[in-house]
Amino acid sequence: MGHRPMDMAREAQPMSVVHAKASNFKISSDELAALIEKAVLEQVATDRIALPAMPKVAARAFTLLRKRDFSVAEVGAVIESDPVVAARLVHLANSVAFATFSKLESVQACVTRLGARELSFFLMETAARQLVECHDPRIAQICDGLWEHSLSVAILSHDLAQAVSGMDAEAAYLAGLLHDIGRPVVAEMLLEAEGRLLGKRVDHWIMPSKWLGIIVRCERTVGPAVTRAWTLPEAVIDAVAMCDQYDRSRPYRLANVVRLANALAASTGHDVTAKSDEGTEARIDEGRDLIGLDVDTIAGVMAALPARLAGRML
Secondary structure: OOOOOOOOOOOOOOOOEEEEOOOOEEEEHHHHHHHHHHHHHHHHHOOOOOOOOOOHHHHHHHHHHOOOOOOHHHHHHHHHOOHHHHHHHHHHHOOHHHOOOOOOOOHHHHHHHHHHHHHHHHHHHHHHHHHHOOOOHHHHHHOOOHHHHHHHHHHHHHHHHHOOOOOOHHHHHHHHHHOOOHHHHHHHHHHHHHHHHHOOOOOOOOOHHHHHHHHHHHHHHHHHHHHHHOOOOHHHHHHHHHOOOOOOOOOOOHHHHHHHHHHHHHHOOOOOOOOOOHHHHHHHHHHHHHHOOOHHHHHHHHHHHHHHHHHHOO
16 A cells, blocks of 8 residues: 555546435435435444454453563564564564664564563554555545554654653554544445445445545544554543544643644645645644644654654554
């Protein structure tokens, strides 16, 4: 999958009329989009969402890591059971983020090098990436560039939180990584709703921008449901739910940091839904003033992003 912001001008040609075979009548693409949105919103409102389970390897490794005296050998053995995950772990442990160390080959040695904190980040990235990098071409089109965007926001959220006394940088990383995790889940719901209305699976999106609009409107409900199902900290769940607006009554709310990180990512082109504009700069200024970060701190965080992102783009 390509790693670039979605060009909203690059639209699939809409169908002017759609035959709904199950009901034997014709409806326009706009009418079909409205019906699909209604079906998805009803699922969200009535809590009838098929939430994705955390991948087994990540879930088992997390269970071990939560033990105070976890065994490196046990964690390594779990990761080795999935060759793809094991290869990504070895790549990360030998990346620019750990460039001062000698090259490692074994998973066990890599687990030791990373330690519990970095290993937790890696496992959550593994779980999130499985959702984000969908092989369905229709969902991939909507989520184009989402993985790079998610990592960018995670890194920026972590580094911004580190600059504020008392903020949980680890929770900030997780919240940034998962802030758009509802998007691929809603995209799958859209496909299923479309299939039910048409009486079959279809091979194209009728109008990508319409689907993206529905996804953006629904993802703040679905995303927290995913993070809750994955038993993440309440602060992370709250940030995923509330990062669309700044909370001026609670300047150090984690959601504020994620919103600022999202705006900073957009300013560098790491945003799948929007290009940098005056609104982006206004969100950056508002967030910086609200959280109390100076221009030099923001500049330092931004300068470090390319190298840190390269180290995690496995």
